[in-house]
Amino acid sequence: GQQLNQSPQSMFIQEGEDVSMNCTSSSIFNTWLWYKQEPGEGPVLLIALYKAGELTSNGRLTAQFGITRKDSFLNISASIPSDVGIYFCAGRNFGNEKLTFGTGTRLTIIP
Amino acid sequence: NAGVTQTPKFQVLKTGQSMTLQCAQDMNHNSMYWYRQDPGMGLRLIYYSASEGTTDKGEVPNGYNVSRLNKREFSLRLESAAPSQTSVYFCASGTGLFYEQYFGPGTRLTVT
Numbered sequence: 643g644q645q646l647n648q649s650p651q652s653m654f655i656q657e658g659e660d661v662s663m664n665c666t667s668s669s670i671f672n673t674w675l676w677y678k679q680e681p682g683e684g685p686v687l688l689i690a691l692y693k694a695g696e697l698t699s700n701g702r703l704t705a706q707f708g709i710t711r712k713d714s715f716l717n718i719s720a721s722i723p724s725d726v727g728i729y730f731c732a733g734r735n736f737g738n739e740k741l742t743f744g745t746g747t748r749l750t751i752i753p
Numbered sequence: 754n755a756g757v758t759q760t761p762k763f764q765v766l767k768t769g770q771s772m773t774l775q776c777a778q779d780m781n782h783n784s785m786y787w788y789r790q791d792p793g794m795g796l797r798l799i800y801y802s803a804s805e806g807t808t809d810k811g812e813v814p815n816g817y818n819v820s821r822l823n824k825r826e827f828s829l830r831l832e833s834a835a836p837s838q839t840s841v842y843f844c845a846s847g848t849g850l851f852y853e854q855y856f857g858p859g860t861r862l863t864v865t
Contacts, residue, residue, distance in 0.1 A: 673852070673853075675853060675854075677856075682859075683858060683859070684757075684843050684845075684856035684857050684858050684859050685796070685843070685856045686856070687853055687854070687855060690853050730795065730796070732854075734852055738852075739784050739801060739803045739847070739852055740786075740798060740801060740811070741798075741852070741854060743795050743796040744795065745793070745794075745795045746795055
């Protein structure tokens, strides 16, 4: 099955740094979602994007729906220790109840 | 609201044993989903149910069966467990025009 390509696969940053990650697809999507998963937990929805070009924020997190509809970006500003986890993107085509998930970006904060 | 709940949280099975994973949601969502998550593989869809009374195969349905018992509950059954089914299983539910999905805490299954 199709999966979305996320990059980078992993990131090691220092507390206070900004983080950028992206997700690309060979197909067009009508909805992009960003999830965060902490160890031993299920993924938690962070941000949902519904229109090409849309920019949406949730606290220190900002996500963008790419103009081509084939990509999406997530930025985290001024990272803190609780940002540690795996970030997944997911895309959905209109009329399809199923999501296609990315392979995840693992974020580690170096003390 | 509890959201999406799953039982059990952990399970160890021997090869050939059967078991049912339970999932319930209290958000009045129409759609429910079962995923498995393996290291480096992301989330892969096993089965889903777009509404009460309907179920459809996902990406990796072999070795599994599902039942949409009512609008709230969606169970996943392993009839004869195999070591390849060792994984973390997540249930999710979703609704609305854009079908955002909300996940449960997962069941960690080991088959020996």
